[in-house]
Amino acid sequence: MRLSRKHLTLLVLALLIALAPALFPSNFYYRIGALIFVNGLAVTGLVVLIGFAGQISLGHAGFAGIGAYACALAPGYLGLHPGLAMLLGAVLSGGVAWLIGRPILRLKGYYLAVATLGFGILVSMVLANEAKITGGPDGREVAELGLRGALATIGIGLSNAQFWYAATGLAMLLGAWVALNLHDSPTGRALRALHDSEVAARTVGVDVARLKLSAFVISAVYASLSGSLLALMNRFITPDVAGFLHSVELVTMTVFGGVGSVPGAILGAATLTLLPQALTVLQQYENLILGLIMMLVMIFMRDGLLPSLMRRLKGRG
Template sequence: MDRLFQSSTLRVLLVLLVILAVAPLFFPSTFYYRIFTLISINAIVVIGLVILLGYAGQISLGHAGFVGLGAYASAIGPAHLGLPPLLALVLGAALSGAIAWFVGRPILKLRGLYLAVVTLGFGILVHMVLVNEAWLTGGPDGMAVENLGLVALVKSFGIKAKTAQVWYVFAGLILLFAAWVALNLRDSPTGRALRSLRDSEVAARTVGVNVARYKLIAFIISAVYASVGGSLLALFNRFVTPDVASFIHSVELVTMSVLGGAASVLGGVAGSALLTSLPQVLAALHDFETVILGLIMMGVAIFLPAGLLPSLTKRFGRVGQ
């Protein structure tokens, strides 16, 4: 039992569980349930980037494209095909994984920043399609998303809860599952192979690691994470626009990962919490919001180069990654 509780995986999951359980005690209104739900959804996408960027050392500058695919799968599936929302979510994740395989397979055999360039183009292409194909996506104005029915499901068990509270629990549970998968992947033989790529592709190839294969695995997994996060975002907001697949959103997601700690699952959650909640905190300073956010990002990059959470835990005591 002592050995079990010494597991870094269990420590991280316990930290997340405690935060999710305790945070509502300090919420002055249901609005804060919404903010924390958005943090959980963004963190799911960012954990996928932790696998790609932090574990495998590969950069994607168009990851919002996969977020957009997932978001619109949950909108188009029920609206045009009559699919249940959850089935549309699963099919969107499968489609994103298939596209990631198709896009990444020829590119990830090469070295350098080819993946970053290709994903940048992919993200721009997805955004253009979502904007221009109005007959399918609603165009720039976006489209409504069918209700997932979580509140009705909860009430069927005799539990009275508001929509924001139900979504807070639902997104939190999926976040815990996403973190558990990523942490177990990190400690698996596949995870060790991915981390060897980050340190040195030449050394990894020398000891028999199939570099292209493991790069592709990381890319596909991160695309599935992004798609699931996009579907949850669309279902939560009950509306989706092409902005969900914009280049700016891709940059925001990468920034969340890097700020929190690119190789840390808990750091990815911290980065998501920081960039998701900061605009709300700085709402009173709207004219200076972008400047303050930029200064914070520069400060973390300069003084905490390993990322916010890993740098702080290294200085003040290890909590676990």
């Protein structure tokens, strides 16, 4: 049997994650890799929302904030294991997305963008101002997940950086699998249909409001898990995780890499996480060159990095 596109994509991703460490000159690169995977998980959720369903959000860092602070607060206040706190954060984010999504998703285009933007700002303000609980703008320590120690007792000894590289890589891979499943499923087809023509989707029986809401909730859970992983990995979190800048960063990565494509968005996350590191040699020109590259890619590769490259490879560009 021929390998399906889904399995091919997952295989390539898995190989890249597994083989990349062979090229790492130092332990520091495991950390960069883990950051890429954490962002990769969040942008995969945005592919579901923006790429499949065609709905924009400039506030998804708000859900990352909920996920991150669930891990920071639930172990202390509720006595939950950090792993369970991550699940609690996901449930909480999904619930909040469901509540705010119902009124917000009636809006379209830039109205929706501004409304979601407001939500993100709201979350980061709460996290920054409720200093007694959240630690305020200075941030807060996060408990140790403890899984690395457990692995060590059964003979798998990993450095902290290696452990988080593997854990976040696995999480991103799982996230990609789920999103690719969705793409070719009945729900995925209905989402993509309403993206292209809402009226036609309605006339074939698609409950447009319900499906938009589903996509919003799914993408919120992705963002939440990404925030949780970031908090657990860094053992420290500040309200910046929920900030406007982080929301914009995530959307930029998604669109830059290819908004309709899961591996595309992940490539976008990788490129825009790596580029600033690589461009530090340019010192004060770093941001200038970064901005220039982003503009050029969007002008000449409108569908995003990966879809445009694939089309050129197939000779249709």
